[in-house]
Amino acid sequence: MGMTISEKILAKHAGVEGVEPGEIISVKVDIALGNDITAPIAIKEFKRAGAKKVFDKGRVALVPDHFAPNKDIASAEQCKILRDFAKEQDIENYFETGEMGVEHALLPEQGIVTPGDVIIGADSHTCTYGALGAFSTGVGSTDLAAAMVTGETWFKVPESMKFVYTGKLPKWVDGKDLILYTIGKIGVDGALYRSMEFTGPVIDSLPMDDRFTMANMAIEAGGKNGIIAPDAITKAYVEGRMKRPPVYYASDADAVYSDVIEIDCSKLSPQVAFPHLPSNTRAVEEAGNVAIDQVVIGSCTNGRISDLRKAAAVLKGKKVAKYLRLIVIPATQQIYRQAMEEGLFDIFLDAGAAISTPTCGPCLGGHTGILAAGERSLATTNRNFVGRMGSPDSEVYLASPAVAAATAVKGVIASPEEVA
Amino acid sequence: MKFTGKVWKFGADIDTDAIIPARYLNTSDPEELAKHCMEDADPEFVNKVSPGDIILADKNFGCGSSREHAPISIKGAKVSCVVAKSFARIFYRNSFNMGLPIFESEEAYDKCDEGDVIEVDADNGVIRNITKGIEFNVAPIPPFMQQLIEDGGLMAHIEKRGK
Ligand code: SF4
Numbered sequence: 001m002g003m004t005i006s007e008k009i010l011a012k013h014a015g016v017e018g019v020e021p022g023e024i025i026s027v028k029v030d031i032a033l034g035n036d037i038t039a040p041i042a043i044k045e046f047k048r049a050g051a052k053k054v055f056d057k058g059r060v061a062l063v064p065d066h067f068a069p070n071k072d073i074a075s076a077e078q079c080k081i082l083r084d085f086a087k088e089q090d091i092e093n094y095f096e097t098g099e100m101g102v103e104h105a106l107l108p109e110q111g112i113v114t115p116g117d118v119i120i121g122a123d124s125h126t127c128t129y130g131a132l133g134a135f136s137t138g139v140g141s142t143d144l145a146a147a148m149v150t151g152e153t154w155f156k157v158p159e160s161m162k163f164v165y166t167g168k169l170p171k172w173v174d175g176k177d178l179i180l181y182t183i184g185k186i187g188v189d190g191a192l193y194r195s196m197e198f199t200g201p202v203i204d205s206l207p208m209d210d211r212f213t214m215a216n217m218a219i220e221a222g223g224k225n226g227i228i229a230p231d232a233i234t235k236a237y238v239e240g241r242m243k244r245p246p247v248y249y250a251s252d253a254d255a256v257y258s259d260v261i262e263i264d265c266s267k268l269s270p271q272v273a274f275p276h277l278p279s280n281t282r283a284v285e286e287a288g289n290v291a292i293d294q295v296v297i298g299s300c301t302n303g304r305i306s307d308l309r310k311a312a313a314v315l316k317g318k319k320v321a322k323y324l325r326l327i328v329i330p331a332t333q334q335i336y337r338q339a340m341e342e343g344l345f346d347i348f349l350d351a352g353a354a355i356s357t358p359t360c361g362p363c364l365g366g367h368t369g370i371l372a373a374g375e376r377s378l379a380t381t382n383r384n385f386v387g388r389m390g391s392p393d394s395e396v397y398l399a400s401p402a403v404a405a406a407t408a409v410k411g412v413i414a415s416p417e418e419v420a
Numbered sequence: 421m422k423f424t425g426k427v428w429k430f431g432a433d434i435d436t437d438a439i440i441p442a443r444y445l446n447t448s449d450p451e452e453l454a455k456h457c458m459e460d461a462d463p464e465f466v467n468k469v470s471p472g473d474i475i476l477a478d479k480n481f482g483c484g485s486s487r488e489h490a491p492i493s494i495k496g497a498k499v500s501c502v503v504a505k506s507f508a509r510i511f512y513r514n515s516f517n518m519g520l521p522i523f524e525s526e527e528a529y530d531k532c533d534e535g536d537v538i539e540v541d542a543d544n545g546v547i548r549n550i551t552k553g554i555e556f557n558v559a560p561i562p563p564f565m566q567q568l569i570e571d572g573g574l575m576a577h578i579e580k581r582g583k
Pocket residue numbers: 066102103104123125299300301359360363364381382
């Protein structure tokens with residue numbers, strides 16, 4: 001019987017010939033990640049267990065990105081726990097403010113996560129790296145602590161669901177729309193405990209940044225991981241970037257899937273997820289007249305360079321609507337510099353946007369754009385739960401960078417078609 | 421394992437932002453987190469709940485982020501266990517890793533009302549609704565998870581059995 005790409009990677013890291021869904025296995029971890037919210041608990045557990053050294057100082061990554069640059073005293077204390085631990089353990093992949101970016105944009109960019117890896121992170125969007133053809137999933141702080149000690153973790157091998165995207169992507173429709181549409185179709189627990197494998201002709205020509213966006217939101221459907229088999233596009237991204245040699249896996253033709261879902265993309269419109277679930281999606285033309293107070297372009301979902309380019313293309317020569325705040329947050333320092341050099345910052349500044357240093361910031365209601373009661377934000381982020389961006393009485397709408405830019409100009413949820 | 425307590429009911433897809441909002445994540449102190457347990461789902465919850473009470477939820481409880489602060493805040497609020505139709509996977513994992521007992525039951529949610537007193541009898545795989553005098557099955561805890569609980573959570577498990 002054939003295996004899926006996820007099963008193959010897990011089997012290899014478990015040191016066995018094959019694995020089957022439902023089996024509980026122990027696997028070697030290539031990278032274990034934590035951030036300023038989750039790592040302090042992991043470090044406490046690590047110490048409490050009497051551990052002295054992490055299993056490999058090159059394979060632990062610590063990224064203070066959520067509340068950093070420190071938003072208050074308590075956050076500063078959290079970040080200090082990371083910094084002190086990084087110093088003590090000589091952690092190679094620690095990123096201070098100034099080098100720091102949103103973890104899931106930063107780790108691939110810096111070549112720390114590699115195709116064929118098993119990666120765990122104490123952050124649910126660790127599933128992002130599946131875009132590279134790695135098995136990558138979010139865990140809790142205690143799991144991170146255990147992996148820092150042993151270099152291993154346990155998994156129940158997930159069943160796999162195959163998504164086949166066919167047809168041709170219409171103008172203004174990108175990876176964000178594909179994943180929002182998919183979540184809308186299957187629901188926020190539509191892939192619970194399972195692996196989501198994204199395939200088909202549309203994926204075959206989808207740029208790397210859009211693939212990251214799709215894998216990033218697998219968790220929003222309850223998925224354990226999202227994964228895309230490496231191809232020429234992956235290899236072009238990976239070449240010369242990765243710190244360790246990549247290993248390319250692909251699913252067998254006779255691999256077994258619990259579900260195969262085909263989505264014809266030819267007639268898709270840009271999607272908007274309404275409050276308060278990412279599955280509450282509709283086409284942008286059906287959004288109605290929803291006035292927006294704040295637009296956020298950034299996050300581990302859509303803060304990459306191509307996202308900023310798409311937003312800038314819509315915003316060029318336009319002004320942000322009166323009384324609306326547009327906040328642009330490049331996801332990493334490298335993206336920040338590139339956007340500046342490409343002249344995107346001029347477009348944003350001319351439009352009346354605020355540009356922030358890389359951080360998670362408003363995405364999880366941390367800082368740099370918190371909403372008051374009754375306010376609405378349209379954001380390129382990944383979650384629109386109650387209170388996610390501030391007041392429990394505020395609302396978050398999720399969409400692509402192009403829709404976000406158009407909305408910033410119009411002041412109401414708008415299609416890029418209406419603006420460009 | 422047996423837990424008896426009053427039921428507090430919550431709907432489907434209760435996310436970790438509702439269980440413990442991110443605005444309180446600049447600490448990991450259980451007592452501090454307990455003060456805001458379930459705040460964005462029911463701001464009055466912490467004032468109403470008594471030690472030993474049980475959270476009973478519809479499907480996909482704990483979806484969203486990986487924050488262990490969520491089960492920590494529930495444990496900190498002295499809730500004895502959580503019963504739901506299903507759990508999101510990271511929350512499920514976290515709960516066992518840090519010793520918050522959780523149980524899956526389809527029927528319990530449909531047949532219990534808020535305020536009912538129920539007994540979760542994990543050893544015999546039943547939930548008894550004492551108020552209504554009815555009982556139903558609860559899914560057994562998988563053997564590996566049972567071992568984790570017996571050992572006192574994941575870290576203790578590793579210390580005890582090596583890697
Ligand atoms: S950008 Fe948002 S979703 Fe991504 S890691 Fe930060 S808080 Fe989480």
